[in-house]
Amino acid sequence: MAAGSLPNIGVSIDSVPERDLPEWFEVVDGTIVELSPLGANEGLLANELKRFLDLFLHQHPLGRSVVEILFDLRPTLNRSRQPDVAFITSERWPSGKKVRSGHALPVVPDLAVEVVSPTDSAENLIAKIHEYFDAGSRLVWVVYPTVEEVYVYESPRSIRVLGRQDELDGGDVLPGFRLGLAELFGPEEKEA
Numbered sequence: 001m002a003a004g005s006l007p008n009i010g011v012s013i014d015s016v017p018e019r020d021l022p023e024w025f026e027v028v029d030g031t032i033v034e035l036s037p038l039g040a041n042e043g044l045l046a047n048e049l050k051r052f053l054d055l056f057l058h059q060h061p062l063g064r065s066v067v068e069i070l071f072d073l074r075p076t077l078n079r080s081r082q083p084d085v086a087f088i089t090s091e092r093w094p095s096g097k098k099v100r101s102g103h104a105l106p107v108v109p110d111l112a113v114e115v116v117s118p119t120d121s122a123e124n125l126i127a128k129i130h131e132y133f134d135a136g137s138r139l140v141w142v143v144y145p146t147v148e149e150v151y152v153y154e155s156p157r158s159i160r161v162l163g164r165q166d167e168l169d170g171g172d173v174l175p176g177f178r179l180g181l182a183e184l185f186g187p188e189e190k191e192a
Contacts, residue, residue, distance in 0.1 A: 001089040045145050048184060050114060053087060056170075056177045063089040063110070071112075072104035073135035080104040081128060084143075085113035090136045096167060108136040110173050115143045130156050139173040148185045164188075 046067055053065040065087045073079045086109035093107050100106075112132045114125060127143065132140050133156050140153040146182075150168055152160040163166060164185050170177030 004174070013084075031074075042117045044183070045143060046113070046115045049085050049115075049143070050181075052179050053085070053174075053177070054182065056174070059145055060176055061090070061095070062174060063087055063091075063093065064111070066105075070104040071109055072106045073108060073127050073131060076108075076135045079131055079135070081112070081131060083109060083112035084115040085134075087111035089173070110137060111139045111141065111170075112137050113141045113143065115145065129153055139171055141168070145185070148181065150181060 005058050025142040044054045051069050057063065057065060065085065067085055068082055069082050069086060070082045072088065088105075088107055089110045092110060092145060093105075109132070112128075114120075114128060116125065129142070133153075140155075141150040142153070144150070150162045150166075152162060152168070152171075154160075154171065162181055166181055168177075168179045168181055168184070171190050
């Protein structure tokens with residue numbers, strides 16, 4: 001069985017050798033859910049956001065940012081989720097702490113970022129937002145590239161909607177982090 005060619009979705013993670021796991025997946029209630037990779041625009045945007053986070057974290061060593069890492073949300077939830085970008089404080093994962101080999105990082109991200117692709121369902125996205133907070137995340141950003149908006153969740157019910165003219169801030173999770181969304185989304189496209 002080649003990686004990414006599982007006979008069906010819903011296979012237990014414990015029954016699949018690591019070499020046969022798909023490249024992008026999450027674990028929901030102990031079963032593998034294969035993910036589509038980010039599209040080019042969404043992937044570039046996720047990496048650009050990570051770049052801005054890394055520039056800030058170089059000056060303010062509060063933790064580390066990562067792209068497309070699987071996080072183990074147990075024991076709170078029987079889930080492993082893979083946000084497109086995440087930030088983990090040094091309190092949750094001390095600098096220099098080694099990562100053991102395995103499927104998922106055994107920590108909950110302080111900040112989880114989902115960059116919405118055309119294939120993402122609203123129902124699945126809302127479920128992930130609730131799961132991140134239930135597991136202990138303190139902030140969730142949902143980035144909508146096509147409309148150039150970011151939904152900032154400080155809880156599943158506390159939402160701020162920011163447009164390209166607004167500034168994204170890190171709140172209590174990344175104190176001092178500020179990013180103009182026009183800078184994140186890049187120059188506006190001119191109509192022909």
